[in-house]
Amino acid sequence: MGRGVFTKRDLQAGDLIGIEEMFSWTIMDECKYSRCLNCMKENYLMLIPCPNCTCAMFCSKKCLEDGTNKFHQYECPIINFMYDYLPSNFILTIRTLLNVINEFSTIKNCYTSCVESVTKNIYGDETSEFDFKDYKYSNGINLINSIYYDKSDAMAFFPYIPIIALLKYFLIRKTKLKEMVIEKEHQDFISEAMLLYTRIIQDSSYGSKIIFSEDSPEFQFLSPFESLFNHSCNPNVEHWIIGKKVYFLTLKPIKKGLQLLLNYCPDFGTLPKEHRILFLESRNFVCRCEACLKDYPTFNIEKAKNHKPKLYTRDFNAILSNMGKINDMTPKQAYTYLKQCSKFMEKYYYKFFPDQPVILIERLITKIISKLLGDESMKNVIKKNK
Template sequence: MAQSLCRMEAFLLDLNRKILARTNNQELLIEFSQMQNDEERVIFALQRMIKYKMNLNYESLHKNSEKSIQLKAQGNKLFIGGWDYKAVVKYTESIAYATKSSEELALTYANRSAALFRIEKYQDCINDIDRALSLVYPDKLKIKLYERKGLCLTALGKPDAEASFKKALEWLDKMSLDEDKTKKLKIQLNKFISAPCVNVEIQAESAKYELPEFETPNSEVPCASDAVVIKYTPELGRHVVATRKIRPGEILAAEKPFAMFLMPENVYTHCSKCLQVSMAMTPCNYCVNAMYCSQACKEQAWEEYHEIECAIIGPLLMSGFNMLGLFSMRLAILATQKGKYLDKLKKQLEEIDNHKDPRTKGFSADGKLHSDQYGSIYSLVTNTQKRSAQDLLDRAFKAAYITYILSRESNIFGEKLMLDCDVLAKNAAATFVGGLILKHQQIIPSNVRVFSELRGVEDYENGAAAMPFYSLFNHSCDSSVTRSVQKDHIILYAMYPIEKGEQIYDNYGVHYALSERSKRQKKLLEQFYFKCNCEPCTNDWPVYNKIRSYQAQLLTQHVKNRLKQILRNHTRYIDLAYERKTDQDPNMLNNLLRMIEEVYELVKRPCVELNNVVETVKHYYALQGKRFDVPLKPYEK
């Protein structure tokens, strides 16, 4: 990856060198600054790319049997060493590179099934066995697969186990094995048939999360409760305010992202469509950059966007593009419905651009902010006027480069356009899409939130989600809400008591307890273009290890005694949360939320005990959401 990162950097460096050789860079920036919109900026970039004779050649990674075999061998080595989970990931990478319907693909599915069996992922193991048997799989090895499938079905308590063992016997009779080995195998299989039992525990199905239903839905935001409302002022922009008193733990919204994007480094552990952890993924039939947890996700991704992306992601990754560039393209593909919606979309976006009320900008014709409508994304803040000309120019060149590859490797513009950049700059469809890509490169840094999961005791970022409503919350270094990822929805919980009329704050990734004010302010100014005036910044609250206990605050002894009584069970709840035994106390969550409410009223913030209770509640919610329980220990034979 380091090599590919250098390629894009080299492209921009070479471009700047050529610009300086022919003109003053400041003159170019002044000329660029006169561009009125993102489409004009992309046209400018396309024209300059051909003017300065830039090298626009690109490479990609393709299905490769030799590489697939090498990766499978690495997986075999890990499996022999007992590192089953690591073997699964390596086998998955091998599957990505294997050619469609090949024997090599079948063999790798079978090998992965063996590793999945050892980590007791029985249904995943069965899925891989079925995939292997549906392809060209050697007859002499089928007995192993049918036996393994029978053991999985037995472990799951399924009645089909006997049929699988009988199928293994059929293949045994067709094989030319020595008499002793055949006899031993028959005895073993017949034993399974007569009394199928293995020394494993039956896997419990994970509980299905039910999305909250609000008694009184929000009249303007379908995904939200009526406890919140969108407001606007010139100073604060769009922001969210409480319509009534809100208690800790109250669910304020359950938003399904308009779009999600998996971080490229997670492609062999998570589904490229739903971002769920999967240990038995299937690959895209054509590229090596997308894996799916199910056929349904695979077909849905192809229908929505991957048909266009398939041949583009590889060249962009090889050219050094990160998630920002890739996600900006994804949003353009979705917005235009793979290029089929250009004229209608242009008209819709013109209406949004001309909309007079900044509060309702991007709302649909029914007067609501719908999370599944592109207009809700398009209307989000870009900070274009606050960006430097150089920043915008670099983004414009990247958007132009993406547009160039899109035109050559996809049919988003009706057909593949093998055009030079100066001709492409005159193609209305191409420049419109390029302008959208550039706009998204400005929207994403200021609005898109990470899509995370619990891994061990830490939150792990595995992708990004574009969520129109959550993007409207302003930042505080001590946010009043927390988010929990529940499959394809993100639930927003109140963490503190919030009074009617009070602004509700999210956090943009910098918490006062984790970093000093100067570092927080620097990051917020660089990425979001504002100076933070939240309470922790205004009063320069200390980082975690310097936060005082309530015992050190100027409180009466009566209040301190009361706080001690309120917090008496907190240590036990911490242990239950971090040992993942929260089900041992069904009242745990309600008791913790009551602690927050009562302590909040009695202490002066910041207070270390209040912080600790809040973090315990956050961990509780994380345990109910997406988790990645990685079996890193080697298999004990």
């Protein structure tokens, strides 16, 4: 199983587990002139370019300053090369390395900390507890570096070595890093770190995601906290992305002591078992989740509306009557509707799942949360109920 996340208390559908800022990110080439490179917000025709290159755009002077200080001061001399010749995975590798280095100010401090993370195997084999309120950016660095122990197959790194050697040459010879990387052990660290980060980013189970809009990729990011979650084709947690923030919320009731699960592919309601198997096998992953072992049925909205067991017909109809009104609801009405769906799931989920009506309520919860997180005034309401 590897690492996993378990709850210490009962959770209801719609509960906020935590909010993590993306550890590193990259905007796809097609979107680099419509999104701020620092805060990731869309901003057409009003972006400020970097004074020294044509590939980095920012939405304000503050974002220009922040982005430059964090990572762009290093990548600026080679960013045209990055976008012209590198897949997004390797651009994200460079950004991950630069963010790690920036956190420690010097290569020496960075090297020492990373060696300690691997030596101590932080978040590796041992069970540890932490309150997400205390989760910090440095925790993300420890999570990333400790993944080394989870993936020990040396052959998995072999295909990336030529490109990493080229990236190391450009970073050390063409950027400000040449002033920081003098000792050989630090140069070797640059190579080893990029190999590790590339391997992590290639594997979506470690929190590397590509976000699409109308089938076109917009950006890719790395979420260290998400790397802790195991997979299920019947996930009980989902993430939502607002700017650079990743929100983790529950989709169904989860009893104390149970594992929190995300999905690495479309869930059982969307994709039949045989297609999910092929999708996951292409990523060297064999799924043995309950949805696969019991071959849960795909979701059919008409069956869900017409299949109404007497034990919960009244409660289901009360929710169904407002299903088509979600887009017109005020944030307060949407939150009340979310609580209504949550109570239904708490009452009936463990008795009747995967009945089609129960799957429908779960999908309604997803839609309501999307609406609430899209409204600035309701984010605080969700946070207060964390």
